[in-house]
Amino acid sequence: MVYLAYGVFLIGTVARLVKIFREPKNPNTLQIYPERRPRWLWALHDTFLLPTVRRHKPLLWVFLMSFHVAFLLLILGHLELLAEFKVFQVIPHEVFLGRGFVGLILSLCLLFFLFRRFKSPVRELSVPEDYYLLILLFLTVIFGSEMDWARRWYGYGELTASDYRAYLSSIFLLKPAVPETMMFAGHSFMMVLHVFFANLFIIFFPFSNLMHSILSLPMNKLRRG
């Protein structure tokens, strides 16, 4: 399933991007004034620092920034589960980085995003896709984090980072094998559920508004001119 999920994710995302970027450009500017230069730098600023959200919905901004930073750390953490990257150890840390707090922050942020959709007017704006994505990501994060929390906070030592690394590397090297320690560990079901929900999430990616992660920058560039 992992390969199927990654296949759908990669092919789907590339196909969508090719379709979008092959369309003709808008003949006129879609800029908002006053203009600030350099435009590309301001577009980066708008994309990564979300100044409009900070100004109009400061609480949402705190959660959004926390979420996106934590998500980035999460990706780095998974890369470290794949292999050792010296560059990531600029600040020495134990794998998985974040001492369990990355997952905790992500979980809290996702709950916040989910529950704010229960309240008007965001409730009326939302479509099932918005809830499904948040629930799917929450389930992925909670089961993944639980493994980390168990090791870090409850002294659960049956599974170590090297076990996860062995599993992830085997997938990456196209020789999938689940280490015995992982197969018979008490937390193996969490691993299974974590991978399952993560697969669903990335399968959904190219067909959903998650494409905003790629399209946000060119869109902000349009606004900046």
Added chain:
Amino acid sequence: MDEKTRNDLLKLFQGKLNQAMRFYLETCTRCGVCTEACHVYASMPQVRYIAAYRAEIVRRIYKKYFKGQGKAWPSVGESKELSEMALQELYDAAYSCTGCRRCMVYCPFGIDTQMVMSIAKLLLIGAHTEPEILTMLADTSIEKGRSLDLFKEGFLAGIKNLEAEVVKRWRLEAGETAIPVDVEGANLLYVALAGAHSIIPAAAVFNAARENWTLSFFEAVNFGAFVGDPAKTKLILERIVNEAKRLKVKEVCICECGTAYRVMKHLAGKQPFTVSSVTEVHARYLKEGRIKLDKTKFSGPITYHHPCQIARNGGVIEEPLYILRHLTNDFRDMSPEPKYNWCCGGGGGLVALGEDTLDFRMKSSTVKVDQVKKTGAKILATACENCHTQLSNLNERYQMGVEVKFLTSMVADALVR
């Protein structure tokens, strides 16, 4: 709706799908940050007036017919069939949006709701359910361009009658023409609106600045843009472009009309002339010392309403403020950041629809009324015909106690000999 009509409409939809439009239709996360951005929602807090909600009406049809998700799993994105009911929803969304693009300032991605609404407007045209009056006005403009000779004489006679009024405001040397028309080799082609108020003050200022100018045969307003018909918008625009090329002018100056200015500035493409708004030209005359203004002409505090299409969407922000600094010592800023200025509520063709939209325009613009009242100004200046009409209607309805004036008229009234 029969299959053929639906297919024809979907072809129109497909024609609007360029790169930017795909961005806008693929990306919204429905975060709700744009909720308070719309003056209509701020004045009448109903979900249907939230920018994201309006856009979602178009997006649901997009999902249904142009996205795999809508075909494989329609309920997940609530994709929707293009039907008579959908057309009604599109009408309500498109003609309650003034296209001010204030929501674009709020959106973390910069989704342009006005552009998304252009799909709705085009579908309505395709289904012949657009506001008929706008199409008729657009057709009249196009016809005027096609048969200029038929109305030329009448136009010139009408202009002749206005010349005395111009001379009253600025006396000319003997032999000079107060309102030059069809002058080949003039520096500036002024494109006015139909109506003396758009011609007389501007002519006086051009003459005072000793400008080598000529008046266009055509009115600036582009009803094709209001109704959302790209073909008609282009035809109406081309009349002026062709005239400017024929007369070999260096600059085309658009009168106080927001849509006309933005269409000319952004849709004309690369041309052998520059495009300016009359406000920019007046500010330039002041900077160059070609005109001088009497600061004592107007008493009482003055505020200025930045027309959305000229300021937020056109970039003319500093120029009117520069002019106003020459007109008063008591200028009251309406919005410290012009890009956040509230729309007057009259754009997008709503004012052109007249009485039909009056009640909605009045109810949907109470935030504008509050904004104006807060300044304590006695004169409310603006530089757009639509805004002027809408603000005057608001002034009457809500007793704002201001005098609504065109900036060009104020400049003409304050000219120092």
